[in-house]
Amino acid sequence: MTAQGARTWLASDGFDAKAVRYGVDAYRLVYRTVDTRNRMTTASGLVVLPRNDARRLRTVSYGHGTTSYKDDAPSVAPDVWGSAPGVTFAAAGFAAVVPDYLGLGLGPGVHPWKDVPSETTASLDMLRAAKQFVPRTGRTLERQVFTTGFSQGASAALGLARALQEGQDPWFRVRAVAPIAGGYDFKGAQIPAMLRGELHPKLSVAYSSYLLTSWNRLHGLYKKPTEVFQEPYASKVEKYFDGTTPGQEMLQGLPDTIDELLTPRGFELLRKPGGSFARALDVDGEVCKAWTPRVPMRLYKVSKDEQASTLNTDHCRISLSARGVNVPVVDLGDHTYGDFRHLGANVAGTARVVRWFSGLSK
Known part of the structure; x- marks a missing residue:
């Protein structure tokens, strides 16, 4: 897509196009990872790159929200919703890396929903696959990774940030974390x-x-x-x-x-x-309870969320505060998508997060 094409495409589904600076190219990757029992398998995901002159690209990993249907995953979805955040970040100048998770998109088997350990490994291995792929386009990925995600993907983003901070990959490092409307405390x-x-x-x-x-x-x-x-x-x-x-x-x-x-x-x-x-x-809740973030972090929520109780965000903030980390909570206001405030949080949150990440990367 050209820059104008990206603006028109995003706006057609209510996504904010103000951050668009570049056209984008999108790629579907199929890559090796492990399943919930640590056995070799494959998964798929979306990589979206900006059409600019940068040879070293800042990277955003975005975790998508809940879907139960394979064909609704970001790398295969025909609609705007599935890949709009990836396009938003890439059009702002980032390399956007968007895993489908296990069992969705072109991944074999059944998706293990709300399993943070496998969301983390699928997200980390997707970053590694992107690092191997991007040089084919004449670019490289910088070491620092910005992590974000919506709903289910909010926990996935925290799991990935934790893994990166703990050094589970020798190359990538977490730069900032911005989960949106997550279900952190089931x-x-x-x-x-x-x-x-x-x-x-x-x-x-x-x-x-x-x-x-x-x-x-x-x-x-x-x-x-x-x-x-x-x-x-x-x-x-x-x-x-x-x-x-x-x-x-x-x-x-x-x-x-x-x-x-x-x-x-x-x-x-x-x-x-x-x-x-x-x-x-308890393992699911460890994304907010079992580590101490040492990078900038914000929690985004929408008041009166009808799908993910805002207590999830409140409890996450309290847990982090008990570990000495005071994380700002950003209320996204009154925004809906298809009559749902929860889905509206993805639209409004993506717009706010891309601006915050862009400011941090200057």
């Missing part, structure tokens, strides 16, 4: 808010279903779906989240409320997590 914030009916009922059904089916594959939460899901949903719910069912079809097939979805055992599992489920939730 145990203490997100699950209780869904069960209390404080969030969008239908989407709470989808997130609860996705969590239980995905984490059952990872952690063995139940033996049969009928243990935790009521019929007629028990016989269909795992199919809805195997990557082959479009999102709208999945939503139409699920009930409108959690009361219609879960059995007493399902409610008990969410209300009082124990065993492997509790341990996995």
Whole structure:
């Protein structure tokens, strides 16, 4: 896309085009990584580069939000939404690196949703793949990486930043972190808010279903779906989240409320997590609790978020503060996308983050 083409394309879906300075070229990479059991596999992702004269490019890693359908991942999605943040950062002069995560896009198998360890390895290996690929275009990537992401990708961005700060790659270093509207504390914030009916009922059904089916594959939460899901949903719910069912079809097939979805055992599992489920939730929450960021960081949220409870951000800020890190929380104001404030946070947050990263890189 030319610069004007990028402006028109972004604006067509409500994304802010003010940061556009350059045209862009986008590439899909398929690369080696590891799965949740540390076995070799492949994954895909999007790399977007600016059409400018820079030979060394500053890098932004962007973690996308939740999708359950393989074809909605950034490197394959036909719409603006999936790749707009990548185009925004590249058009501002960065090399944008956008992993699809495991099991989405062209990746084999089923996506392990909300599994921060595999989101981290997929994101780090995507950076390594981009480092190998970009020289084919006559450029190189600088060592410092800016990490950001939306919703599910907010935790992925924190996981990647932690890995980079801990030196898990000999080349890359984290420069700044800017997660947007994340679900950082499923145990203490997100699950209780869904069960209390404080969030969008239908989407709470989808997130609860996705969590239980995905984490059952990872952690063995139940033996049969009928243990935790009521019929007629028990016989269909795992199919809805195997990557082959479009999102709208999945939503139409699920009930409108959690009361219609879960059995007493399902409610008990969410209300009082124990065993492997509790341990996995603790690992999920470590993105805010188990490390001390030593780089500039901001948390972005939208008030009255109907999908990711704002308590997630509050708890993350408190946890970081207890480790001596005072992180500013930026309220993105009243912005919606498709009638959802949560999705609007991605649009407004991307616009704010690209300006902040651009200022830090001068």
